[in-house]
Amino acid sequence: MTTLTHDPAPTPSDARPSRKGPRFGGPVWLVWRQHRAAFWTLLALTLLTALAMVYLRGQLTDHLAASPQKSLPPDIEKYTNRLYSVGNYLGYAPILVGVLIGAPLIAGDLESGTVKLVAAQSVSRLRWLTTKLAMPAALIALSTTALGAVLTWWWNPIRNRTDNLGWASGGFDVTGIMPAAYALLTFTVGAAIGMLLRRTLVSMVVTLGTVVAIGYIWDQFRLNLGHVLSVTTDKGVGPDARRPELPAGALELDPSTSFLTDSGARLDWTTCLDKMENIRAHTSCLESKHVIGYAADYLPASQMQPMQWLGAAVMLTATAAVVTFIIVWGRKRLL
Template sequence: MTTLLTTGTSTGTSPRTGRGLALSVLRLHRSALWLWLLLVAALSAAMLWAYGPGYDAAVADVREQCRDSVEACHYPNGPWLNKYDTTVAFTTLTVAYFPFLVAAWAGAALIGRELETSTAHLAWTQSVSPTRWLAAKLAVPALLITAGTAVLVPLHRLMWNRGAELLWADWYDENTFHANGTVTLAYALCGLALGTLAGLVVGRALPALGVAFAALLPVFYLGNEYRVSLWPTVTATDTRIPSLPAEALDLEHGVITTEGTRIGNNLACTDSDSAADLKRCMTDAGISDFWTTYHPKSHFWPLQLAETGVVLAVAALAVTAAFVLLRRRTATEGVAV
């Protein structure tokens, strides 16, 4: 807090200005800043290794095993392949779930600790209005999170696209989907907003950490649960058993009876050995067509942008609630906003 109050005298810049407030936030949370920079640097280095020499070494392992054994090609193994898989899995998991770290930090260190120690109240009465204080607390971390994510997500996509044939996960797997697009930033900003709101509501560092984490958890869960509903699906109907496009996300499939009834998750006749057997089976079962509903790989970005918009809307609501709560609280204390 001393930093916040003395910024104007040490730099010649009034703490009431946007620059003075930004510098105050950076100085007060410089440990978190350095940890964030180190995390971005470490993840970037790991993903660049997996994109370049790590991928080449893993491919060499696979080729060596496939030359020795055909069976090994289906279950490849090797020291460099294992290191490559571990690096990809770790970086994907970290990029996908770092929004929870943001939420916990925002609730505990960014807001909760300052309210608990009353340093925020001192700032409001002596140097800066509560509204400008909260705006700076949100704007500076949001800018740094956006800059870091702008580095991590493209690097992850670069690594993932090159090693697609070595990876078991598909584009629609939860962690992969998060780490490969804009939803990562959206959830991080949502975590920042929910953490800030939790800090203001609770007013204590440690409880706010838990509340912020718990607040982001249902948003994360609901996003994974209802993601496929955020963009129109594709439904294919055919008298033959439909074959999905490569890398499509199969959502539901079934049969259409001769009476026009659509029955989902019905695998009747799908084990037929020939076209004649299939036709005979369909006649006996009263089936006229097969159908399947899916998301092709081309829906990746529409789904990303739709979910990003929803999550950012939640973040905006949390920010609005935070400002309203702060205004009401400081109004009762007689502090100018």
């Protein structure tokens, strides 16, 4: 007689072994599933851009090391132009984040009816809204912070030795903490607009206009974050008179130098402008108004980082206000 042996029948736990590692569930899984293409694209672009900047910085430092002179090599412009171009491209990141990620975030769910499906589940609106905002915001903050740090690292070897990527214009918004704060603001603004308009394409168009308007206002406001310093002369005016000398890297707020009187008052550069055709008449006119020299206002380069932190605080405060609006409005009027 032959005895047959059989393995014991598999139990449910044997048939479906438990997975190891973290697993998404609930709203987290839903948000990741909905936007995984955008999330992976964002992470891939961040990685590729960061690697490209690391490579270009290596070329820059190698070129500087090969130059025996302490001053910048004559052909350094080729390398600094690359830095300037990449900085300009990164300046568009807040617009792209607001339009392509922020605007469709909630508007897409409202337009497709996904919100009604979520509301029918046991998940509260507060939890869904919080997850919906937190996941993209975390990835945006991670990506923009990384890019800002790498660009700052690339810029540092020539930071105080060239005017390319000037600190008060091109470099201010794309280095340090500013890229993350700026992108988070435009992202939440786009999400709020999408929630109100409830149509994806319309929300993207309106977000584009709103973000451009925010950028314009920010450009006008940014320099007010610094503490203005002044430099004056008191040796007269005229073609041979000494003009105010600014520290290296300083930003002159008004390129048209104003005039300084013996009482310490300032006169606009248009003073005696009608006498400009005759140098002697122009000088005599200024002397009759007790002008003794020139005056110039400027912001030193050392104020860049404090201004960035203050500007980031302003933007993050505005971001928090927009997030509060989204949650309050969404909990009551989302459906």
